[in-house]
Amino acid sequence: MKLLFVHQNFPAQFLHLAPEMQRLGHDVRALTDAANRNPSPVPLLRYDFKPAPVEPQHTRLGRNYTTMSDRGVTVARFARQLRAQGYVPDVIYGHSGWGETLFLKEVWPEARLLVFAEFYYRGEGADSGFDPEFQRRGFDQAMIAQGRAAHLGQALLHADRGISPTLWQADSHPPALRRLIEVIFDGVDCDRLAPDPAARFTLPDGRQLRRGDEVLTFVNRNLEPYRGYHIFMRALPAVLAARPQARVVIVGGDGVSYGQPPKEGTWKDVFLDEVKDRLDLSRVHFTGKLPYDRLVDLIHVSRAHAYLTYPFVLSWSMVETLAAGTLVIGSDTAPVAEVIQDGVNGRLVDFFDVRGWSDALADALARPEAYLQMRETARQMAREQYDLRSVCLPRQVELLTRLDRA
Template sequence: MKILFVHQNFPGQFLHLAPALAARGHEVMGLTDEKNQRPSPVRTVRYKAPEEQQIRGLARSYAEHSERGWMAARGCRALRNQHGYTPDLIFGHSGWGETLFLREIWPEAKLLVYAELMYRTRGQDVGFDPEVNADSDEGRVTTLARSAHLIQGLVQADAGLSPTRYQADSFPPELRQKLTVIHDGIDTDVVRPDPQARLQLPDGRVLTAQDEVVSYVSRSLEPYRGFHRFMRALPQVMRARPNAQVVLIGGDGVSYGSNPVDAPNWKAKMLAELDGQLDLSRIHFLGRVPYSQYLSLLQIARVHCYLTYPFVLSWSLTEAMAAGCQIIASDTEPVRELIRDGENGRLVPFFDQPALEAALIRALAGDPEAARLGAAARQTILDGYDLKRQSLPRLVEWVESFAP
């Protein structure tokens, strides 16, 4: 087949799938935003980036996403008219609107979408954490308005793909029936336990698995990933475990939600709130780091803390499990799909500060169940989320099932 992947940050979720399909003899190409600088495993073409929209209010989200959809469609029209290109199958991420108008360019092509999450007004992130985002009519209406392009994208598609059941189930039943659940996959040959791993800190100190290391990883240090709850647990944890070292990976901005109103970012806000309560010589903010350094952190951590709102599940959780970490995680719906309390990790209520503190202290002190929990966590990934043996073969089979 001629297969066109569409993703403004290509390869994104198609990092392994696109080259795997090319290796099987398909003619594979990626379409992406002209500003995207990520290296691609297959040939790419670029569409002109949309101009910033000046629209405000409820129409803003759809205006921005439909404008990107139109720019992507114009790029595809040029491929068709100037180069005679016609794909048999299009597979695009629906989150940014890029697939909205592609049926008008190639009406005969099969259209698949990566359906990452449907925004919902209840039972998800909206109103979950009143401290950060209180439930309100305005908030729910805004969330509903932001869903328009996601609904349109899946309605137009022949089928969709979601990485977890939780994410697929965020879509209403009439659309959920179009979705197949296959995780992107974790390369367990790369992400694996390594007792000899070492992590060098910016000050030159080296940490190993012999140290009492707590790891926390998020694309951005923000409430959606429980950063504020984690930070508030540290004074008690560090008092109880005077040799503990806390290592955080993540940027200072926001990936989801918004910055606090009374500080430049959530890191600054939490450090100000906890001023005088933390031994900052034992807390290490690494920012965003190379993958190898991130992997070393997971391999040396005595305990990995993962907290999240009911929202998109992070790759960091599945990779921490693959690395054999002892996991302390929030007892929220997306996490419960992978972690079973006492079987392959430990769950604590998102808002139960004493429970989080006690769980982290117990893990650092040498939980006798740590080895069993870590091994069970890795086995969970091996059994259902392994890239080469589970996810990638299923993804290839699913895509090829749409061959004309």
């Protein structure tokens, strides 16, 4: 088939699928923003998008749709040029979140369109209003959240199928859209993540951590409230007081992936400043963002890994950590509880229970032998349900093949 991936930051979710489809003999290309500098496993087609400034007082609840649909128009016009040159894909697979797929059926009506339906914003029951410290809950906020979903609904309505990585993310969509969605996780490489007794991780100060050391880890793309950084930092003083040999490694950037930035500075510094007088900072190590190989090394030396999230998109890092056989203590929020069963393949703690987090993390560091069965169960579950090569990639390939033959 002629297969076109569409993502402004390609390869993103298609990192493994695109080269696999190429390996299977298909004509694979990717359509992406000209500003994207990520290395690509397949040939790229680049559109140039320079969004016009959005005036909130004029666009009001439509400001998000304005930006996303403007990108969609740019992509569609570029696609018309491709069609004029004779390029017509059989199947298009794009992420719905950026507006890129909105008008592609107008250009290629004969193509089958699959959209990656990652999340559907709604007024209540998900991330909106979940954390009263940073979010207001009310009618206006519900309408704002609903407004952010306009382009997501349109993208699915014009698609032939949708795909979501977890049941909870699929179920965030209203019933009329949910029936279009199949649930297939992106996949993690369980072989690459297999426990490594010889693993070493070098800290920013040059010291090395080894498997068996008392290491607590926290990993996210950016350190921010959506991923529970504030709760984790508030739990740390009691953890370090209880475990005088423990070291804490915190991975993530200073930016904001979700939600709003602080009024001043970075979320990292806001919550570090809140507790630093009660921390032994010589045992708390911030690494910034890490290359994947180093991240895997860190997971392998970790004795306990904390993962928190609002009811929102689940991070790959949590499933990767389970696949590595490292104990995960996760927030008892719906996307996490879909994967972790408390006391079976990990631990769950109420997102806001700072004392509960301190106690759970300190116990995991103090009694690693008590959690061996959970770690083994977690790795086996990851291999059976989320493995890239044996489970997820074959299912993704089958879906694309089925669409091509429809």
